[in-house]
Structure formats: structure tokens, C-alpha cells
């Protein structure tokens with residue numbers, strides 16, 4: 425109906441309601457179908473998407489109902505809704521956020537007061553504490569990329585810096601002092617998420633003499649993109 429309406433094609437709302445109750449929604453009343461349509465409108469309204477004019481958005485739609493509606497609408501081919509669907513995949517989330525940031529966001533989203541928890545298998549690497557400690561000690565409280573002092577004192581009373589593997593462990597980089605740098609959080613994020621991360625990586629090799637360039641092993645395995653795993 426929405427597609428028809430957006431394309432200026434006339435249709436009969438009551439007839440569609442009857443049709444739905446004759447088919448998929450056989451045990452529903454006319455009113456319950458109406459209400460369902462108004463829930464869909466409410467979800468669309470909140471997303472600043474067009475909705476069917478004859479179905480005024482239902483008030484006080486619950487966050488869970490809204491998410492269900494969005495998932496349904498997106499399954500029915502309203503592709504532009506996909507970025508609004510919650511996800512537990514970190515890289516997919518980043519992608520959706522990026523897409524939405526480039527759109528007109530409209531009214532503030534309700535979000536969820538009780539986000540669903542999921543468990544998944546993630547690959548982590550066994551790391552040598554001595555390597556990390558040595559690299560942090562060598563940095564003497566200053567970021568090895570930009571030279572700034574650590575932004576704050578950590579809960580262990582020591583200057584807070586993060587250790588980054590220049591050749592990622594997921595790309596078969598080594599857990600050694602010649603592949604690890606102590607960075608401030610900004611520079612660390614830049615290594616993983618910035619547009620210029622490849623160039624920035626080269627400057628790390630230039631600035632930190634102990635680093636040795638490692639070549640990613642060609643093993644036929646898929647190398648995880650940097651953004652997917654947690655910072656390492």
C-alpha cells in the first residue's frame with residue numbers, strides 16, 4: 425500500500441484489510457489489523473520515513489515492538505530501513521552508524537532500555553604480559569606516535585597508554601616488542617579507524633626505531649579487517 429501511495433496509485437484500504445484477514449491474518453479482527461498497521465506507521469514515523477496516510481501512527485509504541493516492525497519492514501524489501509535494525513556484529517554496527525550519519529536523522533531515537541544480550545565465539549590471542557609491560561615502560565609515559573604525554577593516570581597509578589600491534593595479530597603479526605607500540609588512545613584509534621591509517625602506520629615505522637616491518641603471511645585464511653575485532 426505504501427509503495428502504491430508513494431507512486432500515486434489508488435487502492436482501497438478496507439479491501440486490503442479484508443484480503444489480509446482472508447489470507448495470512450485469518451484469525452485477526454479488522455481492528456487488530458488496523459492497529460498493526462498503525463504500529464508500522466509509528467515505526468516509520470519515528471524513522472522519519474513516509475507512512476500510509478490512512479494509518480495514523482499508534483502512540484506509545486514499545487521499543488521492542490518498534491524493532492520488530494523495522495525488522496519486518498526491512499525483510500519486506502524496504503532496504504533503506506536496514507541500517508536502523510539493531511545488530512550484535514561490531515563491523516555491521518559501524519557500517520550502519522556511518523550510513524545513518526549521512527542521512528537526515530529526524531527525531532531522537534528511543535533506543536532500548538533492555539538491550540538483548542548475545543554470546544558469540546570470538547578469536548583472541550594469547551599475549552605475553554612482559555612484551556606489553558616492556559613496550560609501555562620504554563614509552564616513558566608518552567605516546568610513541570605523537571609524543572603527547574599519557575592523557576590520564578590509569579587505575580594502577582601508572583600513565584595510561586595502549587599497546588598496539590602494528591602488524592595485527594589477526595594478520596599473523598608477532599607479539600614482540602618489534603611489532604608493538606605504546607600509543608595514546610587517540611593515536612590507537614587512528615591506527616584502526618582512520619581514513620589515513622595506512623599512511624599513519626608507515627609513520628609509526630619511521631618514528632619508532634625498534635619496529636621491524638612484518639609481512640602478512642599468505643596462508644589462504646581470511647584476514648580479519650582491522651575494525652571487526654576489538655582494539656589490539
Ligand SMILES: [Zn+2]
Nearest residue numbers: 567570608611
Ligand atoms: Zn598519540
Ligand SMILES: [Zn+2]
Nearest residue numbers: 588589655656
Ligand atoms: Zn591496535
